[in-house]
Amino acid sequence: MPTTHENLKNAFAGESQAFMKYTTFAEKAEKEGFRNAAKLFRTTAQAERIHAQGHMAADDAIGSTADNLVTAIGGETYEHNEMYPPMYEQAVAEGHKAKRMFGYAVEAEKVHAALYQKALEAVKAGNDITESDIWLCPVCGHIELGAPPEHCPICNVKASVYVQIA
Amino acid sequence: MPTTHENLKNAFAGESQAFMKYTTFAEKAEKEGFRNAAKLFRTTAQAERIHAQGHMAADDAIGSTADNLVTAIGGETYEHNEMYPPMYEQAVAEGHKAKRMFGYAVEAEKVHAALYQKALEAVKAGNDITESDIWLCPVCGHIELGAPPEHCPICNVKASVYVQIA
Ligand SMILES: [Fe+2]
Ligand SMILES: [Fe+2]
Ligand SMILES: [Fe+2]
Numbered sequence: 001m002p003t004t005h006e007n008l009k010n011a012f013a014g015e016s017q018a019f020m021k022y023t024t025f026a027e028k029a030e031k032e033g034f035r036n037a038a039k040l041f042r043t044t045a046q047a048e049r050i051h052a053q054g055h056m057a058a059d060d061a062i063g064s065t066a067d068n069l070v071t072a073i074g075g076e077t078y079e080h081n082e083m084y085p086p087m088y089e090q091a092v093a094e095g096h097k098a099k100r101m102f103g104y105a106v107e108a109e110k111v112h113a114a115l116y117q118k119a120l121e122a123v124k125a126g127n128d129i130t131e132s133d134i135w136l137c138p139v140c141g142h143i144e145l146g147a148p149p150e151h152c153p154i155c156n157v158k159a160s161v162y163v164q165i166a
Numbered sequence: 167m168p169t170t171h172e173n174l175k176n177a178f179a180g181e182s183q184a185f186m187k188y189t190t191f192a193e194k195a196e197k198e199g200f201r202n203a204a205k206l207f208r209t210t211a212q213a214e215r216i217h218a219q220g221h222m223a224a225d226d227a228i229g230s231t232a233d234n235l236v237t238a239i240g241g242e243t244y245e246h247n248e249m250y251p252p253m254y255e256q257a258v259a260e261g262h263k264a265k266r267m268f269g270y271a272v273e274a275e276k277v278h279a280a281l282y283q284k285a286l287e288a289v290k291a292g293n294d295i296t297e298s299d300i301w302l303c304p305v306c307g308h309i310e311l312g313a314p315p316e317h318c319p320i321c322n323v324k325a326s327v328y329v330q331i332a
């Protein structure tokens with residue numbers, strides 16, 4: 001019998017994936033003209049968010065922002081150093097279309113780790129990061145502070161494609 | 167060496183959990199007054215959503231809305247029949263505070279499965295569900311179509327606590 005700590009990790013994994021699937025299925029239902037079914041998917045996604053965040057809280061997995069940045073840097077570093085490189089190589093070997101997003105992700109996670117590191121240094125000194133303009137490439141997940149680059153250094157789209165998240 | 171299909175499942179799990187953690191960490195950063203760090207967490211969460219949805223697409227895991235409802239019903243049924251009951255029992259045995267959300271979730275997933283089943287019957291007949299008012303209990307994840315119940319049948323909060331998701 002797994003411990004409750006182990007159960008919380010597994011339930012968090014399940015709820016997080018349910019959230020993401022339902023969010024994606026909502027977009028598809030909207031495209032197919034099922035507006036109320038899309039709303040049901042979005043609403044249920046939020047129910048799963050409540051469950052996932054409740055499990056995190058019960059597992060004491062929400063720390064101070066400094067703690068949370070350390071956790072985030074650990075995840076990003078694992079992804080770009082260990083997780084994604086062999087996945088990318090395998091997709092290339094199979095000629096699988098997954099290689100596109102694996103290739104984008106391995107580069108984007110490196111950028112995320114560096115930005116979180118910058119934020120950690122500020123927060124440890126009691127400060128916020130100074131840049132309030134934070135730009136996202138919606139094709140590959142690249143992020144740039146201040147102003148978007150002329151072309152995305154990962155996927156090469158133009159600056160005008162970048163968006164900010166409210 | 168895992169196949170790309172297996173890698174896509176694992177990468178989707180990782181990205182979905184990163185999305186949920188960063189969303190939660192953003193709320194915490196906001197509470198601690200780090201508004202720009204909060205925005206960095208929210209923006210990075212969206213980058214992980216892009217990766218997760220790209221992996222779903224590369225794995226051909228986004229079907230028609232009817233297919234997606236079948237997938238969703240399968241997940242909800244697994245959670246309320248198999249996954250959550252032993253987790254709840256173990257939390258009770260440990261006297262762990264996790265039992266609260268495990269108890270809410272096991273009941274809420276049953277409701278989600280039934281609502282998705284209702285939506286599936288409509289969609290299979292070429293129709294949308296008729297109710298556009300869809301109410302969420304933000305404490306336990308209960309969902310009700312049409313109008314909120316006087317008290318949540320799972321966690322007992324009043325109707326006025328229920329919310330709708332845009
Ligand atoms: Fe759930
Ligand atoms: Fe990342
Ligand atoms: Fe890009």
Ligand SMILES: [Fe+2]
Pocket residue numbers: 105109141181184213214217
């Ligand atoms: Fe990612």
Ligand SMILES: [Fe+2]
Pocket residue numbers: 018044047048242274275278
């Ligand atoms: Fe559910």
Ligand SMILES: [Fe+2]
Pocket residue numbers: 303304305306307308318319320321322323
């Ligand atoms: Fe409730």
